[in-house]
Amino acid sequence: MTRNPPTSPDLPCTLRFFLFILTFVLNTARRSNGTVNRPFLKVFDSKASPSNKRDVKTTDVMVDPSRNLWFRLFVPTTTTTTKLPVIIYFHGGGFVFFSANSTLFEGICRRLALKLPAIVISVNYRLAPEYRYPSAFEDGFDVLKFVDTENFEGFPSIADLGRCFLAGDSAGGNIAHHVAVMAGEHEFLKMKVIGIIGIQPFFGGEERTESETKLKNTLILSLEITDWYWKAFLPVGEDRDHPLVNVFGPRSDAVLGINFPASIVFVAGFDPLKDWQKRYCEGLKKAGKEVYMVEYPNAFHGFYCFPQLKEWSLLVEEVKDFIEKQSAAQ
Numbered sequence: 367m368t369r370n371p372p373t374s375p376d377l378p379c380t381l382r383f384f385l386f387i388l389t390f391v392l393n394t395a396r397r398s399n400g401t402v403n404r405p406f407l408k409v410f411d412s413k414a415s416p417s418n419k420r421d422v423k424t425t426d427v428m429v430d431p432s433r434n435l436w437f438r439l440f441v442p443t444t445t446t447t448t449k450l451p452v453i454i455y456f457h458g459g460g461f462v463f464f465s466a467n468s469t470l471f472e473g474i475c476r477r478l479a480l481k482l483p484a485i486v487i488s489v490n491y492r493l494a495p496e497y498r499y500p501s502a503f504e505d506g507f508d509v510l511k512f513v514d515t516e517n518f519e520g521f522p523s524i525a526d527l528g529r530c531f532l533a534g535d536s537a538g539g540n541i542a543h544h545v546a547v548m549a550g551e552h553e554f555l556k557m558k559v560i561g562i563i564g565i566q567p568f569f570g571g572e573e574r575t576e577s578e579t580k581l582k583n584t585l586i587l588s589l590e591i592t593d594w595y596w597k598a599f600l601p602v603g604e605d606r607d608h609p610l611v612n613v614f615g616p617r618s619d620a621v622l623g624i625n626f627p628a629s630i631v632f633v634a635g636f637d638p639l640k641d642w643q644k645r646y647c648e649g650l651k652k653a654g655k656e657v658y659m660v661e662y663p664n665a666f667h668g669f670y671c672f673p674q675l676k677e678w679s680l681l682v683e684e685v686k687d688f689i690e691k692q693s694a695a696q
């Protein structure tokens with residue numbers, strides 16, 4: 367008798383239950399006509415106010431009120447003299463869900479700010495399908511320009527803009543990549559982007575990969591869900607070989623400028639997207655870029671939301687090393 371390999375990780379049942387509920391909520395909020403039931407989602411997407419607790423001070427900074435573009439600034443209060451790197455963070459949620467003040471993502475940024483330590487800037491970019499491509503990329507890039515040129519109130523003097531990293535999970539990892547491409551073609555005054563931290567970045571294409579087929583019904587992500595997200599974010603009528611999705615695919619020119627920085631990419635064994643993420647790393651390598659891939663065999667899509675998992679602590683250590691390495695190379 368042959369046994370099929372497992373298609374889901376071994377998880378504590380409270381965590382499994384939480385994932386089940388989260389999947390149910392996100393699925394119910396997605397309407398079959400391609401729109402989102404925002405009032406329904408609001409009930410479950412709890413928000414955190416800016417605060418000064420647990421050794422991290424947070425403030426919200428407005429960039430452009432006409433499109434409600436703002437970011438949440440996380441400053442660890444445990445160190446006051448050492449210069450800290452700056453991480454510009456893009457939250458996940460399929461380009462469609464959550465915001466910079468969602469409790470789930472504010473927790474991730476708070477923990478990163480404290481543990482690395484680093485100054486974290488979490489971008490509240492506009493969401494699809496109300497705002498499709500390229501709104502999120504433009505919002506991200508405009509925040510970089512704002513941080514570079516405006517001496518805004520509350521920006522700590524210990525922030526080292528010469529050591530800037532773009533980070534994101536899932537759809538946020540896709541945004542980090544594309545914003546890095548835009549940043550590489552721009553002359554900043556002080557800012558220097560020296561690394562990309564891609565946590566299970568969301569890439570894809572028309573082709574179905576082996577991991578997508580094998581893991582097509584996992585919690586949080588299924589093929590039906592990823593297809594829906596792309597449809598919500600892509601320009602109307604476009605397919606998944608658009609270069610925003612299939613970065614090194616048949617329609618991409620795959621030319622990355624000399625200023626495109628080094629990357630670290632986190633991949634999980636039970637993530638249906640893992641084959642696309644591996645191809646992304648191969649594409650970066652072929653383009654002559656420095657890239658480190660870290661794989662956690664027992665992790666699933668979204669593992670980084672759960673600090674109780676050992677992979678979370680491992681990730682923090684890897685990111686720390688990556689930041690040190692790229693900083694030393696300056």
Ligand SMILES: *[C@@H]1O[C@H](CO)[C@@H](O)[C@H](O)[C@H]1NC(C)=O
Pocket residue numbers: 413414415416434465467490
């Ligand atoms: C979260 O952000 C939205 C604006 O994007 C705002 O309306 C809401 O008041 C914020 N909530 C908290 C608790 O900060």
